[in-house]
Amino acid sequence: MIAFATGSEPETTPEQRFERLLELPPSAKLVYRVLEQEEGPLTQGQIRRHALLPARTTRDALTKLEDDGLVEEEMYVPDARKRLYLPRPVSVPEDAELTA
Numbered sequence: 001m002i003a004f005a006t007g008s009e010p011e012t013t014p015e016q017r018f019e020r021l022l023e024l025p026p027s028a029k030l031v032y033r034v035l036e037q038e039e040g041p042l043t044q045g046q047i048r049r050h051a052l053l054p055a056r057t058t059r060d061a062l063t064k065l066e067d068d069g070l071v072e073e074e075m076y077v078p079d080a081r082k083r084l085y086l087p088r089p090v091s092v093p094e095d096a097e098l099t100a
Contacts (some may be wrong), residue, residue: 012069014091020068021090027053028061032070032087041084043076 012020021032034050035042042050048058062085065071069088076082 014089015093017068017070017088018090018092021070024064024068024070025061027051027057028064031058031061032065035071035085035087041074041086043082043084045082047085 021029024032030051030053031047034047038046038050044055044058044062047053047062048055051058053061062071065085066073070090072086072088074084074086076084
């Protein structure tokens with residue numbers, strides 16, 4: 001059987017994205033938090049400086065966030081080799097139990 005990627009993923013709800021975020025490693029959660037707290041999109045370098053993470057860890061975290069549909073990627077117009085990242089909204093389900 002051959003499967004082809006269509007490029008269109010089924011839309012997820014903010015609650016589903018929250019559940020996905022909970023399953024990710026701490027570095028990905030930190031990168032998401034940095035994106036969430038900043039005004040506007042950030043490049044990978046900007047995220048790295050805000051999160052105080054190594055380049056490889058930041059890149060890996062962004063890949064995981066993208067794979068789970070938690071961030072959006074846009075072209076960075078001043079330098080087409082770079083990308084801008086924006087968080088997709090998540091919401092905590094009312095029945096969710098949050099532990100520290």
